Amino acid sequence: MSEPGTPGVSVVICAYTENRWEDVLAAVASVRAQSRPALETLLVVDHNRALLDRLGKEYKEAEDVRVLANAGPRGLSAGRNTGIAASRGEIVAFLDDDAVAERDWLKHFAEAYADPRVMAVGGRTEPVWASGRRPVWFPEEFDWVVGCTYRGLPRGRVRVRNVLGGNASFRRGAFDAAGGFATGIGRDGGRHPLGGEETELCIRLGRARPDAVLLIDDRAVIHHRVPEARERFRYFRARTYAEGLSKALVARSVGTEKGLESERRYTTRVLPGGVLRGLRDALLARPGGARRAGAIVAGVLTAAGGYVVGSVRARRGGVTFSVVDVGGGVPRDGGRGGAGG
Template identity: 85%
Template sequence: MSGPDISVVICVYTEDRWEDILAAVSSVRAQAYRALETLLVVDHNEALLDRLTKEYKEAADVRVLANAGPRGLSAGRNTGIAASYGEVVAFLDDDAVAERDWLRYFAAGYADPRVMAVGGRTEPIWASGRRPDWFPAEFDWVVGCTYLGLPDGRVEVRNVLGGNASFRRTAFDFAGGFATGIGRDGDRLPLGCEETELCIRLTRARPDTVLLIDDRAVIHHRVPEPREHFRYFRTRTYAEGLSKALVARSVGAGKGLESERRYTTRVLPAGVARGLRDAVLARRGGAGRAGAI
């Protein structure tokens, strides 16, 4: 299949995710649409850097390198972008696995030269084996997954979601890289929104830009047990508010909060109504979901 060469960047930071990292790389190497290369960017962890270098020393299609910038996900991604050779750069979380046609659907989106980014759908793998009864699907973004309320199919969006996303290389020429003051830093307060800020900068720099989400480009993202509890839910939603404030300060509240207004005025009220209806019908977790929202 003809199409753009795609480099896949996986940012890693802890040996605690060793098996997850190996699974993520294996899922990329098994793609029907072959990646040009896989880059593992290690975030200031010498032991992990050495271990991964040894693990993949015989793999011509996998490169291991150190984050060349400050600690954090944004700088790691920027390191991967700078070191990669593909016409398109895709990003996969280190605790996720991609379905076999993931890159094929990404590549198809770039047939339109206006398309500068293509994202996909991220499904949760709950550590307990099932979604907590109280956890509303409208908040699956809390655990890095596609949430109820996003449009289905292949659609234009304001921004893609960073753990399952790709960008045309020229997008970074127009807009620069990921802002290092916004994204995550290991296990510290779980900030985010770095991809939102980048996408808004990109559409401002090139107004005819098209950004897509294709929900056929699927990855499966592990949700560890501590993230199934309300304590993490509360911490992550608070951190998201801080991140949105940083984005609004950077790009203005108009674009910076455009999608969030629809989410809070349409998606969340509908979620509360569903939860209350389920509670009236004695369905498990309905009141908890309404309360969480």
């Protein structure tokens, strides 16, 4: 239950595979252990009947956990929209199904909403590497590849263009103003590990509510498990290429000026600094320096290639995407995009 005088927070966790069974249970347990209790936890299962039934039995007696089936098309965006539509809290927070939140996660989110202008608050996501430590070649500037906070993001509680979806919260009024997550953008079980759905929503929110304040508070921490397969360079290349496809679709939806605003600073300031650090480490005979510098260059080139391919597909008429009214569950806007699964 919420504390008197504070906004109720609903937590949405989207799950899709029984392979993450223990992770899902750990995610729910971390929400239940919050110093600032959640109003409810909604587990949204993405078109997996066996997992839906199993989780339904697991939490059958729980008053604070509800298990729901994704009411939309397959994918993370539709799953989140299902959770939003079913939630009762004034604030809706999102936690990845393979992450655990620190005890004060919701406390820091809720405090930021004391300012009525604040429409979204994100946090810091730390990687938990399956091998026990960061691969020596993996640059911190690319931690977004594994769904984590990356070098280059500002520290403290600061204003940002967009929050990152696996560790984020929104005021309900944000969805009333801008609609939900666009389906056709982001993870959908296809062969490309797409993303960008939270970026597109946040930019759309800024247009619908020019006075809206979006924040990241790096005290709101979660720990995100990185499986061994995602520690490999093969996944790194696939994810950076998919990010390029995703950015093309986001730019198609909201325009290149806003869609690539933060990315310009990232590619012109943050990444060159990372290359220089890697080369310096190589000169000092520190492990992996040259490989980190090379990975940054490879990541930029691969993402750029994905963006070009996505932009060409967009001009030819790519995948249809739609923005859902999470109150009524019907499309309120739509377009043609260039990234596909």
